[in-house]
Amino acid sequence: MTPTKTQQSIDKFARDIDAEVHDSVWGGAKKTSEARYAALERDFPETADKLRETAGKIKQHTLENLDKYLAQAEASLQANGAQVHFARDGDRANEIILDIMKQAGATRMVKAKSMVSEETELAHFLEKNGMSCVETDLGEFIVQIDHDHPSHIVKPIIHKNRRQIAKSFEREGLGEYDDDPETICRRARKFLRDKFLHADVGLTGANFVSAESGRLTIVTNEGNARFCMAANRVHIAIVGIEKLVPTDRDLGLLLNLIGRSGTGQQLTVYSQFIKGPRTEGQPHGPEEMHVVFVDNKRTEVLATNCRDILRCIRCGACLNVCPVYRQASGHAYRSVYPGPVGAVLSPLLAGSRFPELADLPKASSLCGACNEVCPVNIPIPDLLLRLRDKAKREGAKKASAGTPGMGMYALLASQPTAWRGAMSMGKAMNMTPPAVMNIVPAAAAWQSARQLPPWRGGKFRSWMKTRKHAHDA
Amino acid sequence: MNDDRDLIFSNIRKALEPLPERAPYPEWDAEMPICREHPEFAERWDLYAYKLQQVNGTPLRGLKALGEWLVAAGQTFGYCDPKLVDEVRAEPAFAGITLETEFDRARVDEYLFGITLASGAIAETGTVILKDKETSARLGALAPWTHVAILRPERLLASTAEAIASLGDDPSVIWATGPSKTADVEGILIEGVHGPGTQICCLV
Structure with missing residues (x-):
């Protein structure tokens, strides 16, 4: 082309x-789409659409009452012993997180997947400020060592194949070139295991937050979010303000939907319900929990007709x-x-x-x-x-770009005489070689991958005329 | 900091103020998200075992079966919840197996398995429920290659809706549905990424 x-x-x-x-x-x-259909057929044959529609109504209701639910979630979390922070934008969110780390005397963060942290470019920010921040989702880890960007919300390295990954691992000193997917995973397990065990802070996102209980629901398949809350002292969750649902009961519905929609699983392997620091008597896990609610233009979106x-x-x-x-x-x-x-x-x-x-x-x-x-x-x-x-x-x-101007069309379509004239002129196009028409850039773009069909304009009007006469007769 | 809180709340109110009405909360039946029924399984455990196998988990019945499974897999050193250890050691099949009741972080990769209590399980999904108050050590249930959840029969729930209703006031409830896995590399399924590569639920 x-x-x-x-x-x-x-x-x-x-x-x-x-x-x-x-x-x-x-x-x-394509493979993931097919897995989704298979899960639907297997597990949710009759209620599938009803579930989607209900979940949509619950989320819409939550958004249209966000002031109420956000205040409720804040109060619930505080009652559970978590500290709640608010950030108007990405920069503010990053500063809050850096500050939490400094106050805790922390320098090492292990990080689970979070789209809002991609918005704020948290990892770059922390590293610029002398902290270490390691992505622990396998795909995000590979994105990080390649200085690349995720190309999919759930499968960040959908654009890479095993040979490219094996080369990156070799370059980073994770072992000799080996593109066997199992070897790749074992090497990542070993490397990141060490990071988990020596981290001070674990950062996660949250898929849903129940306003009723303050419960953060976090889903993963790899178990990295579990590990971000096992060996370290501090847990920080960075959460967009739109992640709320009114009650715990709603979590059950949404969990059923997210697994099959994302990957075609009935449930993702790990669903975690976190509402505060570790329980008394539990030897492992964070003693301190922070939740950072981030706006970053969400309230602007809420004010539009695209909310x-x-x-x-x-x-x-x-x-x-x-x-x-x-x-x-x-x-x-x-x-x-x-x-x-x-x-x-x-x-x-x-x-x-x-x-x-x-x-x-x-x-x-x-x-x-x-x-x-x-x-x-x-x-x-x-x-x-x-x-x-x-x-x-x-x-x-x-x-x-790529759109022909509609001004001429509007003029023709509103003037019957001009329209008739254009219809008969259209026939001239059938005699014009495509190369000549390509003088018009829009025509060239269109024709580069397609062939223009012969002009047949005006047929409807003449048919209509004949039909009308037949009726009158 | 507090400015940000006020700003966000005021922006939310400003954004919602022009709406003539707010979308109501929909009525919905708790039964709705429950998956397709499986009348072919007479007992709840049978459905659970089937669902757990579908996600490549391993259902076992009784401590004898568990001891034999571990010996056959060559996994003869592991961690065990101190509250369960006497019961487990009393089972003759565990004769050749060494159990430690304190999880030593310095030797995290030496434990081949970890045995902890299941706070519950979900039949329709093959899920094991781990609550913080009933899990003796988070790392013991997470770091070893094999995790064994000991399930008491009365704790087996039918559906995710029931499990949500029983979350209680625990600060950390984990639903584990099969072994840890990824399909990040070319969509190929690999198990045991960060968490257990083998997930056993043993009914005792």
Whole structure:
């Protein structure tokens, strides 16, 4: 395909993507989608959609009463002996965490997966400030040693294959080149085990927080979040303010959904319900627990007509099923959140940098698969349309790349005479060689991968006319 | 710090204020999230054992079976909850097995297995429930390659909804559903990433 000026950024990513990366992403996403359908068929045949819809209503209710539930969660956690902090943005969250570490005399952090910590770039910040911070989720660990970025919410290294990982391990001195996945995992186990046992602080995110009890629910498959709360003295949880649910009972419903939506499991291997420091008499685990609630533009999103996106539970199902994500991979979205959820959330979280990501809502055919699989039933295609509208109104240049101007169309469509004239002129297109039409950049972009069908315009009008006469007769 | 709290709450109120009405909390039946029924299993334990095997866990019945399993696997040195150790040692199948009741962090990789009490289990998912107050040592249940949860029959629950209702006031409740695993490398399943590579639930 030849590059053209009018292509959207995401098309360029899809065009230039390394073949190995494309195959990894396409295959990985497809496999996980299929596992999700299999889990549905096996475990949730009748109630599947009802569960999604109910969970969506619970999350929407929580968002629309967030002031109440956030205050309740804060009070519950404090009653359990946890310390609660609030951060307006990422910088403030990072400073709070650094401060907690300093006050505890801590220098070594082991870190479980947290998307909000990707937003705040916590690991970089701590390392710049003299702390060590080791990612312990296998995928995130590989991202960290490669100085790369995650390309998927649940499977951060979906874009890498075993040969690339084996080379990274060899480079980092974790052993001679060996691309056997089991060897890779054993080496990571050994290396990170030592980090867990010598850490002062364990940092986790939280998938859900029950306002009623203050319980943080944290799910992993590897057990690294368990290890972030076993050998160390301090536990810090960094949590977006939208993670709340009203009651513990809601946790049961959402846990059923997140496992099958994310990876096709009935439940993820470990679901942890944490509401305070370790119990008396327990020899292991943190004596100190901190929860940092982060806004980082979530309240801005709450004020828009796209607030439904804050229901998202970060399962990644919409990425796996999305035909655009599968072709373009996560890095094409140039932000922390890729895929359909990212196409809505990333431009909104960008704040004043919205125009830079204004093309993302257009990177969709609006096929609706993302809405169909969403465990909290977010109407993603509707939200994409609202953001396209916002981009248009704000005159964001990126939003119009690859789109022919609609001004001429609007003129023709509102003037019957002009329309008739254009219809008959359309026939001239059938006699124009495609190469000549490519003078128009939009036509060139379109024709680079497709063939223009012959012009058949005006047929409907003549049919209508004949039909009307037949009726009259 | 406190400024941030006030700012966030005031921004939330400002954002929600224009809404003509707030979405109500939906009514839903506690039975709804319960998975497909399995009438083919007469006893709850049989369903549990089936579900645990589906996630590559190992269900065993009785301490004799456990002792034989450990000996056959060559795992003859491990950690055991001090409250369970007398009962376990009394089982002749444990004759060749050494149990330590204090978990020594300095020798974390020497323990081949850890035996702790299950606070419960969930039949519909094959899950073991570990509560902080009933788990003698967090590392003993996490660090060794094999974790054995000793389950009393009356503690086997039917569903996740029941298990949620029984969370109680424990500060750390863990549901473990099969061995630790990852599919980060090319989607290939590997067990024993950071936690146990073998998860046993032994009904006693």
